[in-house]
Amino acid sequence: MDWNLVISSLGPLWGGALLGTIPLSLASFALGLVLALLLALARMSSIVPLAALARLIISIVRGTPMLVQLFVIFYGLPSIGVVLPPWPSAIIALSINVGGYAAEVIRAAILSVPAGQWEAGYTVGMSRVTTLRRVILPQAARVSVPPLSNTFISLVKDTSLAATILVTELFREAQRIAAFSNEFMLIYIEAAAIYWIICLVLSTAQGRIEKRLDRYVAHA
Amino acid sequence: MSPTPESASAPLLRTTGLRKSFGSLEVLKGIDLAVPRGRVLVLIGPSGSGKTTVLRSLNALEVPDAGVIELEGEALDFAAPASKKERQRQRETLRDASGMVFQHYNLFPHRTVLQNVTEGPIVVQGRPRAEAEAEATSLLERVGLGDKRDVYPFQLSGGQQQRVGIVRALALKPKLLLFDEPTSALDPEIVGDVLTIMKQLAEEGWTMVVVTHELGFAREVADEVLFLDGGVIVERGAPQQLLRDPRQPRTRAFLDRLLRPLD
Numbered sequence: 001m002d003w004n005l006v007i008s009s010l011g012p013l014w015g016g017a018l019l020g021t022i023p024l025s026l027a028s029f030a031l032g033l034v035l036a037l038l039l040a041l042a043r044m045s046s047i048v049p050l051a052a053l054a055r056l057i058i059s060i061v062r063g064t065p066m067l068v069q070l071f072v073i074f075y076g077l078p079s080i081g082v083v084l085p086p087w088p089s090a091i092i093a094l095s096i097n098v099g100g101y102a103a104e105v106i107r108a109a110i111l112s113v114p115a116g117q118w119e120a121g122y123t124v125g126m127s128r129v130t131t132l133r134r135v136i137l138p139q140a141a142r143v144s145v146p147p148l149s150n151t152f153i154s155l156v157k158d159t160s161l162a163a164t165i166l167v168t169e170l171f172r173e174a175q176r177i178a179a180f181s182n183e184f185m186l187i188y189i190e191a192a193a194i195y196w197i198i199c200l201v202l203s204t205a206q207g208r209i210e211k212r213l214d215r216y217v218a219h220a
Numbered sequence: 221m222s223p224t225p226e227s228a229s230a231p232l233l234r235t236t237g238l239r240k241s242f243g244s245l246e247v248l249k250g251i252d253l254a255v256p257r258g259r260v261l262v263l264i265g266p267s268g269s270g271k272t273t274v275l276r277s278l279n280a281l282e283v284p285d286a287g288v289i290e291l292e293g294e295a296l297d298f299a300a301p302a303s304k305k306e307r308q309r310q311r312e313t314l315r316d317a318s319g320m321v322f323q324h325y326n327l328f329p330h331r332t333v334l335q336n337v338t339e340g341p342i343v344v345q346g347r348p349r350a351e352a353e354a355e356a357t358s359l360l361e362r363v364g365l366g367d368k369r370d371v372y373p374f375q376l377s378g379g380q381q382q383r384v385g386i387v388r389a390l391a392l393k394p395k396l397l398l399f400d401e402p403t404s405a406l407d408p409e410i411v412g413d414v415l416t417i418m419k420q421l422a423e424e425g426w427t428m429v430v431v432t433h434e435l436g437f438a439r440e441v442a443d444e445v446l447f448l449d450g451g452v453i454v455e456r457g458a459p460q461q462l463l464r465d466p467r468q469p470r471t472r473a474f475l476d477r478l479l480r481p482l483d
């Protein structure tokens with residue numbers, strides 16, 4: 001094994017992770033969650049066209065490959081005059097995906113909060129929006145942490161697709177180093193190890209968040 | 221803290237011809253009732269008779285299909301078609317005026333006891349935190365929960381949770397307190413604690429509408445008892461008369477069943 005290459009490649013690979021993969025994941029997750037909440041609320045709305053539209057968007061996002069979505073945005077949109085650089089294109093595609101998947105998670109979590117909680121909010125004088133914000137969402141957050149963590153972990157791995165539209169992140173760095181060193185096995189396993197480490201850290205964080213949010217729940 | 225006594229002449233609340241259907245099921249078929257200021261109205265009746273629906277209409281958790289709710293002389297008409305905005309205003313008027321105590325407490329599980337009580341005063345009424353917390357604390361002390369203010373609801377017994385439920389309603393300083401079978405989810409030995417608190421509230425002059433099967437409470441505390449069956453008020457009267465010597469056979473049958481469930 002070429003230890004020199006292992007060591008000299010660590011810098012660029014971690015550089016790709018810290019400057020590409022991780023910020024791309026964080027930005028897309030944050031935007032994706034906002035989109036997901038809006039889609040979930042729209043889907044539950046009593047305004048029929050709005051609910052139908054949300055349903056359609058969720059269905060399209062979940063029913064088409066993300067690689068294809070990326071290509072439509074990055075290579076397709078320019079032909080109708082919309083030219084987006086790699087980073088914004090990647091963030092848009094990734095957050096739309098998070099939005100599509102997390103919308104259903106959030107919707108289920110909101111529906112899992114008993115109706116009596118809405119009513120309790122109303123009877124202390126809160127509006128629907130205030131009740132949602134202060135009573136329902138905090139309780140929905142607790143049940144949605146495990147599935148949303150899965151969404152986030154998938155997202156981190158999916159950011160590797162951004163390499164195909166020229167975003168400099170972990171996987172693109174790996175491709176570059178592998179190509180000039182010809183050590184494909186070594187470099188790609190190294191890249192895989194870095195993804196794995198990131199995901200392990202995330203799982204640990206998930207455990208902590210769950211524990212924190214569980215403080216108000218009885219334990220058998 | 222007790223409500224300020226005002227002119228006792230006009231009732232605080234009056235409903236006329238209140239109707240409500242769920243789909244094809246007509247649940248309220250014209251409810252007329254009046255609650256004078258500082259008085260206690262008790263609703264009794266068999267399961268499914270519409271008691272909860274009456275209470276829920278009074279604080280707009282249900283919107284009646286027809287009828288008028290008059291609050292301090294202001295008439296809220298539910299028969300007339302109204303804009304969304306108008307309905308919203310009717311809802312707010314009713315909700316601002318009333319506090320509700322639920323059968324299953326419906327405390328906010330993610331907030332401490334103190335936060336449960338101060339949520340309304342601080343977030344909705346915009347009162348200063350320090351003031352709201354001091355007041356909540358003294359109310360909690362009054363019901364014997366001074367040492368529980370910083371625990372979460374799951375750490376409390378049913379009776380303690382219901383006392384928090386009552387304090388949460390009181391902290392809003394509503395004109396009207398609504399109770400929907402507040403003791404029917406409780407173990408028998410703690411029912412008395414909660415009823416005692418409710419009796420004290422009545423003595424302090426709170427205006428209350430109470431749905432309950434506790435006939436002892438009705439007899440001692442109610443100013444008027446209404447017997448509801450099939451969405452209509454079958455009989456109404458002073459507790460002594462209605463509970464001891466009902467005029468209507470349906471009332472009598474209901475009370476007999478309640479007192480001798482095994483016969």
Ligand SMILES: Nc1ncnc2c1ncn2[C@@H]1O[C@H](COP(=O)(O)OP(=O)(O)OP(=O)(O)O)[C@@H](O)[C@H]1O
Nearest residue numbers: 242243245247265266267268269270271272273274
């Ligand atoms: N949201 C609803 N949708 C459909 N039907 C309803 C709804 N709420 C109540 N009902 C029906 O209306 C009728 C009256 O219900 P309500 O809860 O007012 O009765 P209640 O007198 O409080 O009964 P209980 O003593 O069992 O609490 C019942 O037949 C009930 O099934």
Ligand SMILES: [Mg+2]
Nearest residue numbers: 271272273400
């Ligand atoms: Mg009921």
